[in-house]
Amino acid sequence: MSAVLGRLAAIVGGEALLTAAADLAPHITDWRKRYVGRPLAVVKPASTVEVAAIVKLCAETRTPIVPQGGNTGLVGGATPDASGRELVLSLTRLNRVRAIDLENNTLTVEAGCTLASVQAAAREAGRLFPLSLASEGSCQIGGNLASNAGGTAVLRYGNARELVLGLEVVLPDGAVWDGLRGLRKDNTGYDLKQLFIGAEGTLGIITAAVLKLFPLPVGRVTAVAAIDTPAQAVALLGLLQARCGERLVGFELFSDFALGLVLKHYPESVAPFRERHPQYALVELEDTQDARAVRSLAEASLAAAIEAGLARDVALAESEAQANALWALRENMSEAQTAEGKNIKHDVSVPVSRIAAFIAATDAALARAFPGVRMVTFGHLGDGNLHYNAAAPEGVDPEAWMQNLARVNRIVHDSVAAFGGSISAEHGLGRSKREEILRYKSAVEMDLMRKVKAAIDPLGIMNPGKVL
Amino acid sequence: MSAVLGRLAAIVGGEALLTAAADLAPHITDWRKRYVGRPLAVVKPASTVEVAAIVKLCAETRTPIVPQGGNTGLVGGATPDASGRELVLSLTRLNRVRAIDLENNTLTVEAGCTLASVQAAAREAGRLFPLSLASEGSCQIGGNLASNAGGTAVLRYGNARELVLGLEVVLPDGAVWDGLRGLRKDNTGYDLKQLFIGAEGTLGIITAAVLKLFPLPVGRVTAVAAIDTPAQAVALLGLLQARCGERLVGFELFSDFALGLVLKHYPESVAPFRERHPQYALVELEDTQDARAVRSLAEASLAAAIEAGLARDVALAESEAQANALWALRENMSEAQTAEGKNIKHDVSVPVSRIAAFIAATDAALARAFPGVRMVTFGHLGDGNLHYNAAAPEGVDPEAWMQNLARVNRIVHDSVAAFGGSISAEHGLGRSKREEILRYKSAVEMDLMRKVKAAIDPLGIMNPGKVL
Numbered sequence: 001m002s003a004v005l006g007r008l009a010a011i012v013g014g015e016a017l018l019t020a021a022a023d024l025a026p027h028i029t030d031w032r033k034r035y036v037g038r039p040l041a042v043v044k045p046a047s048t049v050e051v052a053a054i055v056k057l058c059a060e061t062r063t064p065i066v067p068q069g070g071n072t073g074l075v076g077g078a079t080p081d082a083s084g085r086e087l088v089l090s091l092t093r094l095n096r097v098r099a100i101d102l103e104n105n106t107l108t109v110e111a112g113c114t115l116a117s118v119q120a121a122a123r124e125a126g127r128l129f130p131l132s133l134a135s136e137g138s139c140q141i142g143g144n145l146a147s148n149a150g151g152t153a154v155l156r157y158g159n160a161r162e163l164v165l166g167l168e169v170v171l172p173d174g175a176v177w178d179g180l181r182g183l184r185k186d187n188t189g190y191d192l193k194q195l196f197i198g199a200e201g202t203l204g205i206i207t208a209a210v211l212k213l214f215p216l217p218v219g220r221v222t223a224v225a226a227i228d229t230p231a232q233a234v235a236l237l238g239l240l241q242a243r244c245g246e247r248l249v250g251f252e253l254f255s256d257f258a259l260g261l262v263l264k265h266y267p268e269s270v271a272p273f274r275e276r277h278p279q280y281a282l283v284e285l286e287d288t289q290d291a292r293a294v295r296s297l298a299e300a301s302l303a304a305a306i307e308a309g310l311a312r313d314v315a316l317a318e319s320e321a322q323a324n325a326l327w328a329l330r331e332n333m334s335e336a337q338t339a340e341g342k343n344i345k346h347d348v349s350v351p352v353s354r355i356a357a358f359i360a361a362t363d364a365a366l367a368r369a370f371p372g373v374r375m376v377t378f379g380h381l382g383d384g385n386l387h388y389n390a391a392a393p394e395g396v397d398p399e400a401w402m403q404n405l406a407r408v409n410r411i412v413h414d415s416v417a418a419f420g421g422s423i424s425a426e427h428g429l430g431r432s433k434r435e436e437i438l439r440y441k442s443a444v445e446m447d448l449m450r451k452v453k454a455a456i457d458p459l460g461i462m463n464p465g466k467v468l
Numbered sequence: 469m470s471a472v473l474g475r476l477a478a479i480v481g482g483e484a485l486l487t488a489a490a491d492l493a494p495h496i497t498d499w500r501k502r503y504v505g506r507p508l509a510v511v512k513p514a515s516t517v518e519v520a521a522i523v524k525l526c527a528e529t530r531t532p533i534v535p536q537g538g539n540t541g542l543v544g545g546a547t548p549d550a551s552g553r554e555l556v557l558s559l560t561r562l563n564r565v566r567a568i569d570l571e572n573n574t575l576t577v578e579a580g581c582t583l584a585s586v587q588a589a590a591r592e593a594g595r596l597f598p599l600s601l602a603s604e605g606s607c608q609i610g611g612n613l614a615s616n617a618g619g620t621a622v623l624r625y626g627n628a629r630e631l632v633l634g635l636e637v638v639l640p641d642g643a644v645w646d647g648l649r650g651l652r653k654d655n656t657g658y659d660l661k662q663l664f665i666g667a668e669g670t671l672g673i674i675t676a677a678v679l680k681l682f683p684l685p686v687g688r689v690t691a692v693a694a695i696d697t698p699a700q701a702v703a704l705l706g707l708l709q710a711r712c713g714e715r716l717v718g719f720e721l722f723s724d725f726a727l728g729l730v731l732k733h734y735p736e737s738v739a740p741f742r743e744r745h746p747q748y749a750l751v752e753l754e755d756t757q758d759a760r761a762v763r764s765l766a767e768a769s770l771a772a773a774i775e776a777g778l779a780r781d782v783a784l785a786e787s788e789a790q791a792n793a794l795w796a797l798r799e800n801m802s803e804a805q806t807a808e809g810k811n812i813k814h815d816v817s818v819p820v821s822r823i824a825a826f827i828a829a830t831d832a833a834l835a836r837a838f839p840g841v842r843m844v845t846f847g848h849l850g851d852g853n854l855h856y857n858a859a860a861p862e863g864v865d866p867e868a869w870m871q872n873l874a875r876v877n878r879i880v881h882d883s884v885a886a887f888g889g890s891i892s893a894e895h896g897l898g899r900s901k902r903e904e905i906l907r908y909k910s911a912v913e914m915d916l917m918r919k920v921k922a923a924i925d926p927l928g929i930m931n932p933g934k935v936l
Contacts, residue, residue: 103702103821104852105709150653159653162630175912182819184851185618185627186890187666188905189897189935190917194662198655215713234571241573245683245756246714288713289765297757351650353571383652384572422654429657437656444643448924449658455923456916467657 004061008043008087011053016093018042027088030079031072031135035431037080039066042088048168048176048207051089055205056174058087064464065089067201069143070114072135074347075430077147077200077466086464091142094207097121105213106165106182111142111206118211127213130157134331142206148198150426152284152327155382156249157214159426160197166210167193172203172457182210195452200428201463203456219291221298222284222323225311226277231356233281233381236310240283243301247294250284251382252330258378261336262329269329272315281311281381282330333378334387341398343376343391344408350421352384359386362415366390369411370404385425388412413440429467472529476511476555479521484561486510495556498547499540499603503899505548507534510556516636516644516675519557523673524642526555532932533557535669537611538582540603542815543898545615545668545934554932559610562675565589573681574633574650579610579674586679595681598625602799610674616666618894620752620795623850624717625682627894628665634678635661640671640925650678663920668896669931671924687759689766690752690791693779694745699824701749701849704778708751711769715762718752719850720798726846729804730797737797740783749779749849750798801846802855809866811844811859812876818889820852827854830883834858837879838872853893856880881908897935 009017018024019041027042029035040063045051058065064086068078080086094110095117101107102125109118115136122129131144133151143149145167149160157163166181179193196204227233233253240248256276262269272280283302287294295316302314317323337343350358359377366373372393379386390408392401413423417440424433438446446468453460453468477485486492487509495510497503508531513519526533532554536546548554562578563585569575570593577586583604590597599612601619611617613635617628625631634649647661664672695701701721708716724744730737740748751770755762763784770782785791805811818826827845834841840861847854858876860869881891885908892901906914914936921928921936 101819101821103706104819106819148655148659150655154652158630161659162626171912171916177912177916178910179913181888181890183817183888183890183893184622184820185817185848185853185893187616187618187894187896188890188892188901188909189666189913190671190920191616191629191662191666192913192916192920194659195920198657198659203658215709238571241683243757247757289711289715290761293758293761349651349653351569351572351574352652353569380653385653420649420651422649422651422656424656425651425653426655428655433656441656442646444639444645445647445657445660448639448645448660451923452658452660452663452920455919 016044030076035076035079038082038084039080039088044090046093051170067205069140070138072139074427075432077430107211110208128216147428152250168208169204172462202467215288217286219287219294222317224272224315225281226313227279230359247285252282253381254378258376262332265336265339343389346388347427348416349385349425350419354419358419484512498544503544503547506550506552507548507556512558514561519638535673537608538606540607542895543900545898575679578676596684615896620718636676637672640930670935683756685754687755687762690785692740693749694781695747698827715753720750721849722846726844730800733804733807811857814856815895816884817853817893818887822887826887
């Protein structure tokens with residue numbers, strides 16, 4: 001055992017230092033299994049003090065650190081490289097709820113709490129923690145914050161960044177920054193927590209956070225609208241924002257082709273309408289006060305949408321089970337697509353006003369370059385965020401199709417840039433978009449990012465090879 | 469004329485370079501007239517290109533720059549020092565609305581637009597820009613963002629930081645960072661705009677911003693509740709949050725003594741109740757849909773508060789004029805207090821759950837140290853933010869009282885720190901709290917802030933002597 005491993009074992013105890021291949025296995029590859037690393041070891045500290053001691057040792061010995069939460073990220077941001085030099089630091093054992101303050105509407109949790117457990121702690125206290133995404137059962141709140149997670153309720157509650165009041169962070173030299181404040185207003189200098197949110201572990205390790213809580217909704221309405229075009233979806237979104245305002249929580253778009261994949265690969269799922277339609281909008285509204293009023297409002301607004309020619313038909317869930325079934329259609333799209341065969345995925349955003357033009361232009365450009373390409377387009381339209389995925393033309397082997405990855409990415413991402421958008425709306429850059437981003441960010445912006453990185457992590461030991 | 473002045477005149481034209489004493493006068497002192505500076509000159513560029521050229525020249529010649537908006541700040545953050553070396557860069561002429569995108573709910577404005585003109589541009593387009601504060605007629609949006617302004621609608625809409633999607637910034641070397649994105653989701657590396665929001669001009673000059681717009685409210689309810697204690701106010705806030713949720717926009721507390729000062733110095737103002745009560749809560753609710761429903765909800769909730777013993781009495785405004793009159797009571801408190809004589813002001817925040825204990829403990833500590841001290845306590849209780857001001861005991865000359873400034877600050881700020889709070893909730897550090905903050909921030913935090921400053925502004929020319 002190397003000297004470093006010996007000293008790590010002394011910090012955390014031998015049980016919490018993993019080096020055997022079987023123990024390392026869950027930690028060395030990413031969710032999509034695109035990367036496989038070979039770490040020095042996996043270390044599982046149980047406290048902030050242990051995290052700090054580990055980082056201090058790593059700074060001393062120039063050992064690169066890869067922070068890892070639930071390891072559900074989609075850009076390889078938590079996967080070690082193959083050098084055998086990187087230490088995976090798993091936050092899993094930092095999983096305590098440290099405090100809940102109902103009068104302040106805050107919850108203080110450690111980084112290793114799963115998102116579902118954070119939601120549950122809030123709910124048990126009669127409050128809502130609104131961050132919600134497909135992997136919530138296994139992703140961890142530290143990772144959610146490090147990647148500024150989005151999800152399905154951003155329209156009403158914002159991204160993960162908007163849900164944080166304070167952070168505790170172990171810095172690259174092993175010092176602990178205690179920024180665990182529960183304040184709604186604090187203008188005493190630079191808002192340092194913003195540096196670490198969304199930095200994907202490249203500036204330090206988030207070990208705990210003070211999160212905002214909200215009143216629990218009492219009325220929830222889930223509906224699907226059948227529509228013709230993405231442009232109609234944007235107009236429908238505008239109508240609902242005008243008529244329902246703050247009650248609009250989610251507005252998702254998916255194409256009939258995307259729906260078809262779910263119906264095929266999830267045989268228990270049911271299409272929302274007897275007929276099929278070109279596009280669908282999944283709409284969720286909620287209110288903290290009056291369940292009947294928000295349902296009436298939803299019914300009246302959707303009826304007005306049909307009247308205005310913005311929807312062909314609408315279906316409202318009549319029960320919690322029906323609502324969940326509608327959401328399952330949307331949430332199973334990613335897996336259904338994988339079951340259908342590999343495809344070229346994009347997580348992009350553009351201004352909401354430009355979505356329809358973006359889809360039309362990019363669909364056309366791809367069809368010119370790859371006749372017969374099948375687009376699987378779905379996503380959080382309310383946030384301007386699309387999962388815009390290109391599947392092989394009928395009859396083309398998916399493996400062979402994947403050879404076009406770079407060309408497809410170029411067409412899609414150049415189009416995103418032309419429409420003033422982002423090539424990573426909610427997944428981050430991690431390892432997979434680190435080179436790609438250089439084409440789209442200005443030299444001025446990259447230079448600013450590098451200056452920040454060099455200032456905070458001068459030795460470059462924090463998650464090297466990610467983001468920058 | 470020095471060589472620098474000649475080159476500045478060449479950039480902006482002679483008219484836009486002020487050096488005569490009469491022209492400089494409005495720019496050399498702060499709102500509270502605590503600081504008077506002597507600048508090299510005041511320069512008024514008309515475009516981002518001109519700002520960039522000026523900053524580049526300043527970097528070359530090591531000329532310190534003091535960015536200045538409406539010059540309404542309360543901490544001397546926009547006042548030059550007395551060295552005669554600092555260049556005041558006024559953003560006043562960058563006052564165009566560059567774009568409005570209704571489908572995207574965004575407004576792109578230049579830094580020199582007054583807050584009122586930004587609100588008006590949104591309103592004319594049928595949207596709400598919710599930032600609102602007493603100086604909105606003259607403060608400028610660039611300054612609002614540089615100081616992360618708070619105001620009266622933070623409970624529902626957040627601070628200025630939460631209202632921004634993108635920024636354009638001239639960096640300390642004169643490069644322009646174009647981060648003017650209108651995206652709700654963008655996770656492509658560090659969220660650089662967060663660095664400049666709240667940095668008080670020490671890291672660069674904000675020249676334009678993409679702001680979020682919201683649906684216009686249709687129902688507005690303004691009410692005052694008569695209460696006994698701050699603890700009761702916190703309980704009333706909890707009741708209203710539970711019963712009214714997202715409809716609660718503002719929750720302000722003020723003491724009877726504070727009310728008395730307004731009644732005395734604004735003879736046209738009227739007390740909200742026939743009897744006087746120890747404390748008052750000013751409550752504002754709004755809804756984007758149903759004006760009658762939100763009024764009924766407010767009435768029922770306030771009746772429930774009386775029932776529950778959380779209010780002695782309530783008064784609802786019956787007209788827009790009455791609502792404005794109630795708000796005027798709150799908004800004139802600061803000026804009424806000035807009319808009464810100088811006093812020692814604090815802009816502090818603590819977790820909402822600790823407000824009552826904070827006020828009790830700090831009132832007691834001050835009374836022990838300064839028998840007869842008269843506390844003028846009011847503020848945005850919903851955000852945990854108090855303007856906690858200490859006036860001279862009856863019969864003590866206000867000028868003499870101000871000799872106690874340092875001792876009073878020490879007692880108040882030490883108490884804030886003990887309650888986990890902030891010594892500058894919404895005004896910033898500027899020049900006036902730059903030394904004071906060193907007592908309350910950890911060495912780790914100050915070190916991080918200094919590293920960021922050194923990385924972005926290595927020559928130290930951006931608003932030196934402010935914040936850090």
